[in-house]
Amino acid sequence: MRNTESLQRLAGPGGTQAPGYLPRLLPAGLLAGPASLAGHLARYGPPPSPGLDRRRREGLLEEVERSGLTGRGGAGFPAARKLAAVAAGHAPVVVANGTEGEPASAKDKVLLARSPHLVLDGAVIAAEIVGAAEAVVVVHHSVREAMEDAAAERRRAGSGRIRIRIMTGADRFVGGEASALVHWIERGMPTPTRRPPRISERGLGGRPTLVQNVETLAHLALIARYGGSWFRAVGTPQEPGSMLVTILGAVNQPCVHEIAIGMPIQEVLSLAGGASEPPQALLLGGYFGTWVGAAAAAGRPFSSAGLAALGAGPGAGLIAVLPANACGLVETARVVRYLADESAGQCGPCLYGLDAIAGELQRVAEGRTSDLSTLRRWLGQVDGRGSCHLPDGVIGLIRSALDLFGPELEQHAQGWCCATRTAIVLPVPPRRQR
């Protein structure tokens, strides 16, 4: 049995990957440089290569299904179902999504910079499972060179029949949305496209296309080696495995860590050296995420089940700590303005609605005359009405802010704000010209 062999080898003297041991994906030490191909293979062993053997490919898909792996790009869709859907089509193609357009998130960039070969393994294995001959790996520009080097290293080693192409992603928030990514690769346009058809049926070059986040592919590379049961040794039975998290804001050491899903939030924060100032609230999931009170969140497990009661979810693994001396409305308004400006401008409700919403929220944040009932009406009107989920994400973020920062809303309506902090907590890129 392949898996038993792998586990025995790993449990042996040279093994570093015993079940339950974290990190799995990132190098264990403090080395920031990328793992070499030799170092990568020494740590994990060679990946299985089923080639065109149908039974072995199906066996791998079964392991993925057993693992319970879900997408790590934010939506959490079961990886095995996506693989199976694409595998059913003719001449498919794989796209590894490492664009990570979210300004506050760093986990995919860190993964690509430190463990490029694990992601490439995952892209190749995904391609083998679905029967693709090519994998396009689209990454943030900051890690493009490291990925090119890793791909070149593999070519020199003469590995594999799957063609790997590395591309830089568009520097846009919506550029990582699956149809936008395909559009970008094909035509250099980082904008979502009309549906139907689904990308999994007709995507890149009209072929069935598997778009999978790079962290998901890295997990896949390990599941293919060690099996689904190994993967489940950490995490919760309902949400197995580990995940990368980006921790930022008022913590002593903002960082990316790999945690077992379900780790209490307080413990996750301690990985970042704990809160650096008295915390007020946490933004969970990402800029499409949810504001929650710091005290209410502290003991909750970082998992979908653990955060559901707070109306939140792990999303793309972001935890931002808002200190007590900052204003949640000001932070939210800045992020919402950025997100509204990132609209691809294709859907009316997003183009006009988000812009109006961002403007009204800015008035609220600045303590100018504002109209909360109009703002709330617009939130209801725009929710769910884009081709992609940009409007929904923004509206979810605003709703949670209006819920949590109610007392501040009243102060702002009177024209004052009790925040003493001037430095920003949630980063956004400089505003672009439209």
Add this chain to the structure above:
Amino acid sequence: MSTGTRLRVDPIACDGRRLCAEILPELVTLDDWGFPIIRDGDVPDRLLDEAREAVRVCPKLALRLEGPH
């Protein structure tokens, strides 16, 4: 009576020409910017003809019926 038929708008194609809201005010309202909001749920039997008409006259071909129609 439930028909299992849904009226859908493609928000990328839609330009806010508003013909759908004129033909089918029972199912289509407009947001503050003039873009159609389609009421949730199936198209009732008695409105199927109007729904087909709305699909037919949309200048941007942004409307479609899904399910039996």
